């Protein structure tokens with residue numbers, strides 16, 4: 109009986125450690141707000157994307173990816189290097205969990221359309237993307253594909269360009285980034301990137 113109680117209390121304390129602390133996450137977000145905005149709306153002048161509306165699992169995976177050097181490991185990737193430094197201020201997995209849980213409470217915000225491409229052309233290109241990112245760009249957790257609909261179009265363009273240039277999705281161990289890089293390469297030129305992002309702009 110005594111042993112059973114110890115097992116039960118261990119299980120409960122482990123569960124307690126894993127539960128995200130949203131209040132702690134809110135305090136941790138103060139730094140993030142300077143680049144991503146108080147509402148997580150994204151600030152293009154800082155190259156910092158919208159976080160509001162993104163899935164909690166994806167926020168966590170990217171913060172861990174920055175910390176592991178899967179993103180922001182190449183000197184030419186200025187914005188990625190900058191964000192990698194910020195992710196480094198999240199001292200442990202609990203800090204990552206907490207800030208992600210806080211961001212997940214943000215209501216969705218509109219993002220302005222800033223790029224022009226041929227959305228009809230982009231629709232054809234998006235057929236491939238839909239298998240992992242959803243027909244409406246809503247994301248597909250089972251495929252690890254993040255939400256794209258509603259993201260800042262300049263950021264989608266920058267990331268597709270980073271994947272194509274090998275600034276993202278080339279670090280050893282970055283299995284999902286490497287997979288996505290293979291997909292980005294199917295976009296043969298900048299025009300194709302503009303077209304597919306213009307189509308994603310219609311999925312709001």
Ligand code: HEC
Pocket residue numbers: 136137139140141142143144154155156157159162166167168170171179187188190191194195197198207266
């Ligand atoms: C100095 C500005 C700055 C600060 C402060 C900052 N970020 Fe960022 N963040 C960026 C930039 C720039 C990017 C885009 C990096 C890239 O282009 O690859 C980014 C990207 C991200 C991403 C990836 C989003 C996606 O969809 O790929 C997440 C998640 C993120 N930041 C969370 C945070 C959190 C949480 C904090 C606070 C602990 C924070 N950021 C603080 C500048 C900043």
Ligand code: HEC
Pocket residue numbers: 169173233234236237238239240241251252253254256259264265267268284285287288291292294295304
């Ligand atoms: C086989 C599945 C798969 C397909 C198909 C796919 N993606 Fe992805 N995509 C992913 C995964 C997984 C990630 C997250 C990579 C990571 O964790 O860094 C991703 C990430 C992205 C990102 C970065 C988003 C962010 O906020 O950081 C963009 C943009 C993107 N994909 C666009 C596309 C487009 C456009 C297409 C079609 C040309 C496409 N993807 C096809 C799996 C896929």
